[in-house]
Amino acid sequence: MTARRARLVRAGTHGPGPVVCWMRREHRAQDNWTLLRGQELALTAKRPLVTVWCLARDYPDAGLRQFGFLLRGLEDTARELAALRIPFVLLEGDPGVEIARFARNAHSLVTDFDPLRPKRQWLAEAAAGLACPVEEVDGRNVCPAWLVSDKREYMARTIRPKIHRLLPEFLAPFPRLRPHPHAWERHTAVPDFAAALSRLSVDRAAPEVVWAAPGPAGGRARLDDFLHSRLPRYMQRNDPNAGAVSLLSPWLHFGMLSAQRAALEVVACDVPREARDAFLEELIVRRELADNFCLHAPDYDQTTCFPDWASRSLDAHRTDPRPHLYAEEDLERARTHDPLWNAAQRQMTETGHMHGWLRMYWAKKILEWTPSPEEALRIGVRLNDRWQLDGRDSNGYAGLAWSMGGVHDRPWGERPIFGTVRFMSLAGAMGKFDVRRFVQNWGETLPEKPRGRRTAVRPT
Numbered sequence: 001m002t003a004r005r006a007r008l009v010r011a012g013t014h015g016p017g018p019v020v021c022w023m024r025r026e027h028r029a030q031d032n033w034t035l036l037r038g039q040e041l042a043l044t045a046k047r048p049l050v051t052v053w054c055l056a057r058d059y060p061d062a063g064l065r066q067f068g069f070l071l072r073g074l075e076d077t078a079r080e081l082a083a084l085r086i087p088f089v090l091l092e093g094d095p096g097v098e099i100a101r102f103a104r105n106a107h108s109l110v111t112d113f114d115p116l117r118p119k120r121q122w123l124a125e126a127a128a129g130l131a132c133p134v135e136e137v138d139g140r141n142v143c144p145a146w147l148v149s150d151k152r153e154y155m156a157r158t159i160r161p162k163i164h165r166l167l168p169e170f171l172a173p174f175p176r177l178r179p180h181p182h183a184w185e186r187h188t189a190v191p192d193f194a195a196a197l198s199r200l201s202v203d204r205a206a207p208e209v210v211w212a213a214p215g216p217a218g219g220r221a222r223l224d225d226f227l228h229s230r231l232p233r234y235m236q237r238n239d240p241n242a243g244a245v246s247l248l249s250p251w252l253h254f255g256m257l258s259a260q261r262a263a264l265e266v267v268a269c270d271v272p273r274e275a276r277d278a279f280l281e282e283l284i285v286r287r288e289l290a291d292n293f294c295l296h297a298p299d300y301d302q303t304t305c306f307p308d309w310a311s312r313s314l315d316a317h318r319t320d321p322r323p324h325l326y327a328e329e330d331l332e333r334a335r336t337h338d339p340l341w342n343a344a345q346r347q348m349t350e351t352g353h354m355h356g357w358l359r360m361y362w363a364k365k366i367l368e369w370t371p372s373p374e375e376a377l378r379i380g381v382r383l384n385d386r387w388q389l390d391g392r393d394s395n396g397y398a399g400l401a402w403s404m405g406g407v408h409d410r411p412w413g414e415r416p417i418f419g420t421v422r423f424m425s426l427a428g429a430m431g432k433f434d435v436r437r438f439v440q441n442w443g444e445t446l447p448e449k450p451r452g453r454r455t456a457v458r459p460t
């Protein structure tokens with residue numbers, strides 16, 4: 001594997017034990033650069049290779065919906081690894097502490113790159129408690145985030161050429177993870193994930209979803225379905241009724257499917273080039289722009305991350321009258337005057353997946369209907385992370401900051417509350433797709449004559 005996918009977090013002295021792969025973002029056996037790097041190190045040093053995963057019981061805003069999907073999927077991954085003679089160890093507790101304890105004799109520790117704050121903190125704590133070398137590998141992005149850019153990029157237009165320059169090197173086929181020849185003397189059975197799930201005391205308000213089969217096999221099946229039945233229609237992706245989007249985000253978020261695998265298969269697909277390119281733009285450019293944002297803006301979920309032009313403009317409109325103000329609970333229960341917003345909220349709470357175009361509309365209306373941008377962002381983050389199966393993701397923080405604070409966007413015409421941050425309206429939505437059909441599907445009815453102006457939008 002290309003060594004440029006890995007970077008040293010801290011130097012150290014090799015211990016007498018196995019190479020330890022700490023899984024914390026990429027939850028799959030194959031198509032996983034972190035495991036491939038771990039196996040490379042273990043084969044060179046003639047050591048066992050062990051995978052470890054730590055259940056952090058208090059991950060912010062994660063509940064039964066997310067933990068259920070993750071733990072059920074991990075069970076498949078653990079079985080696949082066991083068949084390759086790579087044991088999987090399940091720990092519970094504070095990851096920084098538990099990993100440092102588990103890997104104290106390790107030859108080396110290899111882990112997934114992740115720019116989100118809780119994960120950075122775990123890694124810093126674990127690395128501080130270890131004597132062995134610690135490496136991180138970017139297996140989430142096709143092009144490693146730290147190679148793409150060493151600064152926060154302004155928008156898709158500025159990061160796109162940097163990514164495209166690296167694609168010939170990094171968008172390459174995966175080698176297979178092989179049966180590991182060096183056995184670990186403490187060989188363990190596949191952990192009991194169902195018992196771990198039942199022991200968890202987490203928010204159970206958001207139930208598990210039935211449409212998404214967890215694990216790499218579920219992700220693979222969804223990818224096959226997308227390639228054959230949806231990708232040819234991907235140009236209709238902004239129509240929430242069209243069924244043209246991939247619905248891959250839950251598996252991508254939990255690292256049960258590699259974005260690189262999806263990209264390789266899309267490139268090889270016999271569908272119109274326009275559809276392929278449009279999908280690869282979302283899957284690679286927009287998705288990697290989101291990780292660039294979280295890597296370089298640790299305040300990715302605070303209004304302090306908004307660009308100056310947007311902060312100044314939102315400030316100037318802070319005291320504008322707000323004709324509709326909703327309490328957080330009314331928003332959460334889809335009790336607003338806007339049938340499209342309520343329908344989108346229901347789609348999210350009931351299925352764990354809101355359509356991408358509606359996510360923009362949904363977030364912008366929260367900005368319009370709450371007392372301040374700070375409150376709007378706080379509520380948006382909480383609802384998104386609590387109800388979306390793919391929540392707590394760089395994409396979500398970037399999407400919310402785009403919608404409410406002009407991140408990766410430019411100033412638009414000035415108007416109340418939004419200032420120069422881009423606005424979206426119900427009338428604009430009606431000019432794009434059959435809003436009546438969508439809201440009826442979610443038990444809402446549309447008023448006869450919605451007011452407002454048409455605005456064509458998409459994240460830039």
Ligand SMILES: Cc1cc2nc3c(=O)[nH]c(=O)nc-3n(C[C@H](O)[C@H](O)[C@H](O)COP(=O)(O)OP(=O)(O)OC[C@H]3O[C@@H](n4cnc5c(N)ncnc54)[C@H](O)[C@@H]3O)c2cc1C
Nearest residue numbers: 245246247248249282283286287356359363391395396399
């Ligand atoms: C307010 C708001 C909140 C969002 N919250 C999340 C979230 O919590 N988790 C999440 O994964 N995405 C989030 N997004 C980004 C995007 O809406 C979803 O990734 C997409 O709708 C997922 O559906 P899909 O897999 O069918 O997408 P497709 O259109 O099929 O796209 C394929 C993949 O490309 C990536 N992608 C698509 N659009 C974007 C984008 N705008 N930015 C970054 N990556 C993108 C995703 O990984 C997606 O799965 C959010 C966007 C907004 C505006």
